Amino acid sequence: MNRFIRTPILSVVVLLVALSHSFVAAQIPMEKLRVAYTVIAPTQLNVWTAKDMGYFAKNGLDAELVLLVGAPLAVTALVAGETPIVHTGASAVITSNLAGSGTVLIAGSINRFPYVLFVTDQIKKVEDLKGKKFGVSRIGSADNAAAVTVLDKLGVKESDVTYVQAGSIPARLAAMQTNALQATLLQAPETLKAKEIGLRPLLDFTKLDVEWQQNGVAVTRDYIKKKPDTIRRFMRAYVEAIHYNLTNPKGAQKILQKYLAIKDEKPVEEAYNEIVVKLTRRVPYPTEPGIQIFLDQLKAKNPKAAQAKPSDFTDVSFLKELESTPSGQALMPIRQSISQRKSIMSPPGRGRVIE
Numbered sequence: 001m002n003r004f005i006r007t008p009i010l011s012v013v014v015l016l017v018a019l020s021h022s023f024v025a026a027q028i029p030m031e032k033l034r035v036a037y038t039v040i041a042p043t044q045l046n047v048w049t050a051k052d053m054g055y056f057a058k059n060g061l062d063a064e065l066v067l068l069v070g071a072p073l074a075v076t077a078l079v080a081g082e083t084p085i086v087h088t089g090a091s092a093v094i095t096s097n098l099a100g101s102g103t104v105l106i107a108g109s110i111n112r113f114p115y116v117l118f119v120t121d122q123i124k125k126v127e128d129l130k131g132k133k134f135g136v137s138r139i140g141s142a143d144n145a146a147a148v149t150v151l152d153k154l155g156v157k158e159s160d161v162t163y164v165q166a167g168s169i170p171a172r173l174a175a176m177q178t179n180a181l182q183a184t185l186l187q188a189p190e191t192l193k194a195k196e197i198g199l200r201p202l203l204d205f206t207k208l209d210v211e212w213q214q215n216g217v218a219v220t221r222d223y224i225k226k227k228p229d230t231i232r233r234f235m236r237a238y239v240e241a242i243h244y245n246l247t248n249p250k251g252a253q254k255i256l257q258k259y260l261a262i263k264d265e266k267p268v269e270e271a272y273n274e275i276v277v278k279l280t281r282r283v284p285y286p287t288e289p290g291i292q293i294f295l296d297q298l299k300a301k302n303p304k305a306a307q308a309k310p311s312d313f314t315d316v317s318f319l320k321e322l323e324s325t326p327s328g329q330a331l332m333p334i335r336q337s338i339s340q341r342k343s344i345m346s347p348p349g350r351g352r353v354i355e
Helices: 002-027 042-052 071-080 090-098 142-153 169-177 190-196 221-226 228-247 249-260 265-279 288-298 303-307 317-323 326-331
Strands: 031-037 061-067 085-089 103-110 116-119 133-136 162-165 183-186 200-204 215-220
Touching (some): 031 042, 031 071, 042 061, 042 085, 042 103, 042 228, 071 085, 071 090, 071 215, 085 090, 090 103, 090 142, 103 228, 103 317, 133 142, 142 162, 169 183, 169 190, 190 200, 190 265, 215 221, 215 228, 221 228, 228 249, 228 265, 228 317, 228 326, 317 326
Parallel strands (some): 031 061, 031 085, 133 162
Antiparallel strands (some): 103 215
């Protein structure tokens, strides 16, 4: 008789304890945090998912996502303290750091080129880009740095091309339709739109066997000193978002569909498969080769780049700490290997991560 009485009573006690914990948690004020991202593209999915799936909130962060088009603008806001954490192109973080700002990457989201080079009909081969106008989101942005790096290796120097700050992807596509621009870099699903309006893919950067620090999470060293726990909670949410994106294709595609503002499921699936699945790092450490290749490019213009080493631009202590915990190990079970791709700049194989 007592056994049948105790069981429901115990259940009620457990429920009351759980509810009391929930009530206490609800009383803890959420920390407001502005997080900037730089482009409406699949490479930004991690922060979108962290917001929409409640991972920021779960970790005590009332995160406001802010779009600041182009990495240089976002990094300027970062240094000014307007957006203490930014999901941005790594090239602008490195350039700012060399100028003494103290900006560093605490995670490397994508360590490969996510772009396809699209051109107008008059461009038949890479060499034809000499003397032409190449549209980029912003001078100094990730797409600008990627274009300069790859074309330089293919014999087209930065001075051979006129790089034009042309803004958003729709603006660049419109400019190419009127021949105001002759080339630009695009990501899926905008690659499908480009083909629909008659533009031609000339070179698929995603198939190049070269590590490149495309983007990641950036903060300043001052912010690390002042708000380490905020960064710690951000990183937990960020890694949870990566895990969700790679293990829940349908859910991740719904989030992509929302932010890309695309009704058709086909281009969303294309973006997910070509960018998210192929390029997202489950364990988001920055890579040494991916930063070094940009430093090598900067040496001619900035002597400080010649003296710098990749680790000067990163702080992976928060990732290391998270990876050492049981919850972190559950989200980051294995180190992601890099597939073999055609190489124009480096031999096949996996580059070193910065640890």
